[in-house]
């Protein structure tokens with residue numbers, strides 16, 4: 178772990194179930210490869226994860242079992258380690274490549290910006306040659322304009338110890354927000370292609386479908402149906418991503434899906450037993466009693482010690498230690514701990530109700546945007562300024578707000594745009610129309626709900642936890658074996674996942690935390706007349722939501738097009754937010 182990371186947390190644990198074939202999954206890491214430096218529960222870094230994987234593989238060799246590593250994309254955007262450098266990801270690609278990942282694919286974040294997609298093709302694909310799969314994604318070469326597969330479409334391989342024959346695919350959900358140097362082909366279309374139809378007819382022991390795809394979305398349903406149409410009985414293991422949650426799905430008695438959360442908080446663990454290997458047909462009795470089991474591992478060193486049976490002296494491998502050093506050197510070189518201001522209290526993205534004093538969204542809407550959404554030559558013009566809430570990615574904790582925190586909270590490069598002098602009666606309807614996300618958007622490609630943070634895709638209503646101990650009351654110490662909850666009153670707050678297999682998936686017992694839904698967009702009314710409504714306003718909005726704003730305006734009776742939209746600020750919202758923090762928060766925490 179990084180020297181500045183807090184010590185891991187003592188908590189009751191559940192063991193990992195082992196099978197013939199075991200998987201470890203990361204997804205939506207978003208550059209958090211240094212781990213969480215303000216949360217002890219998730220404080221292990223990518224170097225520790227490398228040590229963990231190496232130790233688990235040693236253990237598997239001893240047991241004659243196999244361990245495969247999976248990563249399902251969105252490795253970038255959302256942390257200073259990626260976003261603070263020029264070019265972005267100056268150190269990240271070399272850090273990520275140190276992990277020995279068996280099957281890896283692309284997320285939507287690798288594709289929003291042209292340069293990020295270029296780097297994916299030029300660095301990550303060759304770094305994981307043969308293991309990087311792009312079943313429905315093409316890249317357009319900048320020099321020739323030639324459209325080529327981003328990486329190979331699928332992979333056929335046999336596991337080392339059990340000789341399990343696998344065909345693996347790597348998908349991306351039907352994403353449409355990609356820059357124009359990539360082409361995402363809808364999954365429904367891809368599964369009709371000859372190469373896919375041939376691949377699902379291969380004689381294998383297991384299909385592994387990884388993807389930056391939610392487990393319960395239409396894409397995996399279609400792939401499951403396609404495979405089952407040819408192989409009614411072959412086991413299928415899906416790995417998902419994108420919605421940032423811990424999740425598990427059952428498609429049938431031999432087809433399951435796992436999704437390992439977000440931001441290096443979770444390492445997903447999946448074990449399969451009763452599978453036929455070494456090309457054997459398998460004992461029908463054994464096959465009938467196949468078992469699929471899952472765990473969500475909290476990413477911290479004490480958990481890693483617990484699961485490997487090792488300790489501070491014996492756990493880390495030289496390789497893992499070197500990668501931790503590499504991360505530390507990168508963080509220092511980029512001065513990621515530079516203090517921008519001291520947050521006076523915790524501000525929660527989803528863990529406090531909106532609106533409320535503890536809501537990060539309320540803070541943005543009422544304190545920050547009214548000050549930063551300003552264009553000097555129009556500063557007195559009444560205006561409505563809108564941003565999507567998904568532009569914010571993480572909570573702000575009381576205390577140091579650093580260069581690193583900036584990108585953790587707001588990594589995007591969006592600027593403010595505006596449409597001049599929009600009739601107020603129409604402009605004021607935009608917020609409501611986008612937030613209700615109703616019929617207006619039903620007939621377009623524009624899902625209004627995708628403007629909120631991704632966690633909200635899966636969780637629609639508030640989950641209110643009974644009062645939990647203060648997070649700051651963490652006690653460092655060693656983790657103890659699982660005991661009944663009545664004998665462990667001091668659980669620390671964290672994930673208490675309920676999924677398709679029940680509520681015993683988390684490796685660490687936590688006290689539950691609350692989750693509150695937030696709107697898709699929020700609005701600040703600025704420089705409004707002291708009395709009455711203005712006739713016209715400038716409608717200011719973050720560039721990411723332009724298509725939604727134009728459509729909502731149309732529904733509100735005003736036809737505007739691209740030609741009517743002008744630049745409002747030269748700086749990004751993130752840059753202006755940092756200026757606000759420097760000016761408004763103390764410098765001495």
Ligand SMILES: O=c1ccn([C@@H]2O[C@H](COP(=O)(O)O)[C@@H](O)[C@H]2O)c(=O)[nH]1
Pocket residue numbers: 205251285286289419420421565566567568569589590591627628629630631721
């Ligand atoms: O420029 C951008 C890009 C994305 N967003 C928000 O992020 C989510 C997607 O996040 P995932 O991690 O891929 O799930 C998108 O729906 C937007 O809400 C943004 O605000 N600006």
